[in-house]
Amino acid sequence: MTAPALSAIEATLARLVAYPTVSSGPTAEMAAHLAERLEDAGARVRLSGDAATGKLNLVASLGPDLPRGGILLSGHMDVVPVEGQAWSRDPFVLAEAGGRLHGRGSCDMKGFIAACIELAATLRGAELARPLHFAFTHDEEVGCLGAQALLPELVATGPRPDLVIVGEPTGMAVIEGHKGCHEYTVHLGGRAGHGSRPEIGVNAAEYAARYVVELLRLRDALRARAPDDSRFEPPWSTINVGRIAGGIAHNVIVEQAEIDWEMRPVNAGDARFVLDHIDRFARDVLLPEMQAIEPDALIERLTLGEVAGLRPMPENAARDLVFRLTGQTTAGLVPFGTEAGLFQSLGADVVVCGPGSLAQAHTPDEFIERAQLAQCAGMLGRLGATLRAS
Numbered sequence: 392m393t394a395p396a397l398s399a400i401e402a403t404l405a406r407l408v409a410y411p412t413v414s415s416g417p418t419a420e421m422a423a424h425l426a427e428r429l430e431d432a433g434a435r436v437r438l439s440g441d442a443a444t445g446k447l448n449l450v451a452s453l454g455p456d457l458p459r460g461g462i463l464l465s466g467h468m469d470v471v472p473v474e475g476q477a478w479s480r481d482p483f484v485l486a487e488a489g490g491r492l493h494g495r496g497s498c499d500m501k502g503f504i505a506a507c508i509e510l511a512a513t514l515r516g517a518e519l520a521r522p523l524h525f526a527f528t529h530d531e532e533v534g535c536l537g538a539q540a541l542l543p544e545l546v547a548t549g550p551r552p553d554l555v556i557v558g559e560p561t562g563m564a565v566i567e568g569h570k571g572c573h574e575y576t577v578h579l580g581g582r583a584g585h586g587s588r589p590e591i592g593v594n595a596a597e598y599a600a601r602y603v604v605e606l607l608r609l610r611d612a613l614r615a616r617a618p619d620d621s622r623f624e625p626p627w628s629t630i631n632v633g634r635i636a637g638g639i640a641h642n643v644i645v646e647q648a649e650i651d652w653e654m655r656p657v658n659a660g661d662a663r664f665v666l667d668h669i670d671r672f673a674r675d676v677l678l679p680e681m682q683a684i685e686p687d688a689l690i691e692r693l694t695l696g697e698v699a700g701l702r703p704m705p706e707n708a709a710r711d712l713v714f715r716l717t718g719q720t721t722a723g724l725v726p727f728g729t730e731a732g733l734f735q736s737l738g739a740d741v742v743v744c745g746p747g748s749l750a751q752a753h754t755p756d757e758f759i760e761r762a763q764l765a766q767c768a769g770m771l772g773r774l775g776a777t778l779r780a781s
Contacts, residue, residue: 397485399512400768401492401761403428404505405485408494414469417445418529418537421468425449425508425527432511439544440529440537448541449527450550453511454519454778458549461522462712462774463739465557465730466504467531467538470496476755491758498747498759503558503767506746510771518780524550531730534574534696538730545737554709555734560747560759563766565722567710567742568703570623570655572728573662574695577602577673579637582685583646592644593685596637598677599648602690603632605672606652609665616661622703622724628661630654655728656700699732701741709740716773717744725749744770 397405410421419442426436429451440447449468454461473482473495480486482495492502507525514523528537545551559566579602581593610630617627630652637648656662673690681688703724710722722742727749735741746767747759 397487398765400505400509400764401485403508404492404497404502404764405494407501407505408485408496409483411483412469412496413472414530414532415472417447418468419445419447422447422449422527425504426451428508429511429525432515434511434525440540446529446537448529448537449525450541450545451511451525452522452550453514454522457522459551461524461550461552462778463524463526463550463552463555463734464507464771465526465528465555465734466500466507467528467730468501468504469529469532469537470499470501471532471753473755478755480756482757487761490761492761492764493756493758495757498560498757499752500559500745500747502560502747502759502764503745506764506767506771507558509768510775513772514775514778519778520780521778522550522552523778524552528730535698535728535730535733536696538733539696539698542733542737551737552739554712555731555739555741556709556713557729557731557734557741557743558745558767559727559729559743560745560749560752561725561743562748563717563744563746563763563770565710565713565717565719565742565744566725567701567707567722568622568724569701569728569731569743570628570657570726571662571698571700571732573654573656573697575652576693576695577650577652578689578691578693579648579650580687580689581646581648581681582644582688584644586642586644589644591684593681593688594644595648596645598681598690599635599637599650601677602650602669602673603635605669606630606632609668613661613665616664618657621657623657624724624726626657628654628656628658628665630665655726662697698728698730699736701729701731701735701743704740707740707742709742713742713744713770716770
């Protein structure tokens with residue numbers, strides 16, 4: 392039996408999946424394609440970023456040319472790597488099977504971007520009562536770097552939307568809040584030596600272990616700081632140690648070690664509490680011991696990204712708009728991070744709602760249900776109808 396033909400939106404998704412926009416590489420080719428599609432729909436398009444690396448953001452607008460106001464649809468162009476995953480098909484060729492569209496990024500989150508492009512096409516030549524903006528970013532998967540670079544540009548030159556819909560995969564559920572995401576790498580430098588004389592060296596791995604133990608103690612302390620009215624699961628801020636590396640052999644004192652860790656704060660106060668404490672512990676406890684033997688010993692904490700969470704707000708016009716577009720009446724929270732909190736920092740009302748399931752994001756044979764993609768297209772189609780001037 393032959394697979395059913397792809398719809399227009401699915402064909403657009405197939406084109407986008409074919410761009411291997413893994414975060415370690417460029418987004419320039421995909422951004423150029425999206426720019427061409429949006430310009431063909433009559434949009435005013437601006438590309439920005441680093442031309443040398445090809446890491447570009449795209450901002451486009453339809454309707455009245457105003458520096459403030461309107462609705463912005465947001466998505467990221469980058470995807471996570473496929474190396475080390477057991478794919479049963481080419482990850483950068485969209486494949487339909489049993490009502491599912493498989494391909495890297497199909498769910499997270501090129502499906503939503505494809506729906507945005509098809510919406511723009513349907514509005515070609517239409518007179519809109521208010522602006523409709525699109526923002527497609529690079530490097531969301533590695534710290535929301537593209538969106539963080541884009542924000543000052545939006546402040547300086549616009550657009551400054553009133554409402555933002557971030558189309559991350561929520562199964563089309565309406566999401567009004569998520570925790571922040573702070574990511575760090577810690578470098579520890581000690582002194583190498585023979586393993587039979589550990590007292591004359593500075594074992595960076597041992598100090599890394601003590602650093603991690605202190606992080607775990609802070610993780611336990613965060614439980615007691617959970618707000619009484621927290622709706623998150625779990626309700627407290629969390630810490631996760633993702634990687635510890637160091638050493639070259641059993642009988643060599645470790646000279647260099649690294650720790651990758653992240654924090655998901657419920658509020659900014661928790662983030663400051665953790666960072667103040669762990670930096671003081673490294674500076675006042677660990678480092679003096681290390682430098683007593685090796686004066687050039689070091690502990691450096693590098694910030695990979697500090698992305699604000701999305702605060703649930705009692706009044707949220709973006710949430711209420713999506714309620715009207717989808718017929719839903721309740722909004723939830725999610726554990727994963729998005730760019731939504733960054734747009735909220737601009738003063739916009741923000742909601743997260745998009746096709747696909749988080750359970751499929753980042754997995755081998757990633758997929759989006761065709762029905763979910765169609766559901767998203769329906770939501771955006773109704774949005775387009777509300778924007779048309781009467």
